[in-house]
Every structure is written in structure tokens, then in C-alpha cells.
Amino acid sequence: MRKAAIYQFSLPLETGIILRQQRLKSRDGFLIHLQENSSHGWGEISPLPQFSVETLETARSALQTSLRDWCQGAAIKECDIPSVAFGLSCAQAELMAELPEITHYPKAPLCTGDLDELILQLNAANSEKVAKVKVGFYESVRDGMVVNLLLDAVPCLRLRLDANRSWNPSQAAAFAKYIKPANRARIDFIEEPCKTMHDSLAFAHQTGIAIAWDESVREPTFQLKKQPGVSAIIVKPTLLGSLNRCKQLIDNARALGLETVISSSLESSFGLTQLARIASWLTPQTVPGLDTLSLHQAQLVRQWPESSLPLIGLNELERIWQHE
16 A cells, blocks of 8 residues: 655745845755555655756645655656656655665765864864865955965865856966965866856866866756866756666766766755765765755754754644645
């Protein structure tokens, strides 16, 4: 016998979170529950405003159709709505015991706040020293100085930088000017430094600083191929689609010698724990980019280890749909 339910959530975010010039005050989405006999599976569906192609209402409608068909005995079909495809595939993977349980939840810390405090924290860390820095919000010269200072201050540190296509070629060159040649190899990559792929590739060629594709991966015309200066791709499953699609992309990237970093799209603690399990399964040698829980004011149903944020239980959520 099959049963399914949809729960809705709205989690408050820390003030000041701006995505593409829009302030985001809450993270809204759904948890789905599948039950088949004594087996259970859960998934999170949370389209990210300004980044996802679908709305919350579109996702809800597609979810109800897919779950109704599943409860009546049909297989879950590959959905063309990314967040729905991802959440459904996670729930199905849990149901079939394909998603591994883990006890270690690694993440590359997102560098924010006081620089001196951050340097002390990174120097004290016993684990692999890899961190992420957002660039492109301020003058590129300032970004270059800050990144170079971090690399000088923490000798074993490796950095992932995310520019979100913020720079034109002259701004990108101004950034690179302030990175010592000896430090450039310790930048694992910059995610899409320039507004176009052509300019980003030229930046990598001219500076020797590697780049990674992020937004480009999700564009319909994107072709995965080996390119000089490109070292990695960023996989954000909520924005990309099902586990099968993510796995295929990861396998193809690996065959080309490219690193794949599984990264969050501001999912709840529930979604982050699933992403950590997926990363342990599909990219075990790469630290995932999952350090976004600090942007939330509460956790959801499943707790991220060591987080002190309050936990919202399932009994506090509204069940908006069920089929038995």
C-alpha cells in the first residue's frame, strides 16, 4: 500500500539576504513523505526565488499530480521542474534505502563577518582547510586584497571564490592584480568571474587562476567539455533536477577530469542533511559547499549536527495534501 503527504514550511531568514537585487525574508517550500508498506522516504522541494525557473505554486501542482499517480501504482516519472524532480528523487531514494546514512557532515565554510576572527578560526581548524568567499559585491580591487590577505594569513588554506558573473574584463583583471602569483594556485577556482563564458575563459588564460561553471551548467545550451582553465563544475540539485540527472552530470565531469562540487541553494537543515548524504555518495573526495544554515533563523525537522538554531518539528507544519 502506498501513501503520500505534502507539508508546507516557511522559515525566517536573517535580515539582509539579497539575491539578484531582491531581499529574501523567508525560505518557503514543501516536505514530501512517501510510504510504501513499512518503508518511508522524504524530500524537500524549495524553489529558490530569482534562480529557479518554477514558482512555489507551479511546484505544488506538479507535486500533487506526481504523488497521486504514484499512490495509484505508477512509477515516479522524470519531472522537468527541477526542484520537484530533485525532491521526488530524494524521497524515492530514501524509500528504497539508496541514500546512505552518514555521521560526518563536511562543508566548506562560507567566509563572512570579521576577517581577524575568521583567520583565527581557519588556523585553528584541524580538518582540511578549504573555504568559500563571495566576491563581486564590492570593488574588485578590495576583493583581491582581502583574498590575498586570507591566503597569506592561513598558509594551508585553499579558497573557492564565487563572483556570480559580476565582473567585466577590466574588473576581473584588477582583482587578479592583487593576488600574488604564488597564491593563485591556492584558489581552487572562481565561479563564473565574468558576465560571459568567453570573458571568463580569457580571464583564466591570462591570470592562471582556474574557473568553475555554475550558472552556465543550468542553461539549456550548456555543453560539458574539457576547456583550458576550467577545473570544476558546481552542481546545485534544487536548481538542476533529479538525482539521476545530477549523477549523470557528475559522471561525465569525472570522465573529463573535472571536479564536481555539490552546493546548496539555501535549503533548510532538512535539505542540507540530504545534500550532505548525496555528496558523501556521489562526490566522496570533494568537500561540498553547504555552509548556508547560518543564514536561517531555525532548522527544519532534521537537525544539522552542532547547530544551535531552534528546531521546527513536523507537528508544527501544515499538512496541505495527503493521499491514502
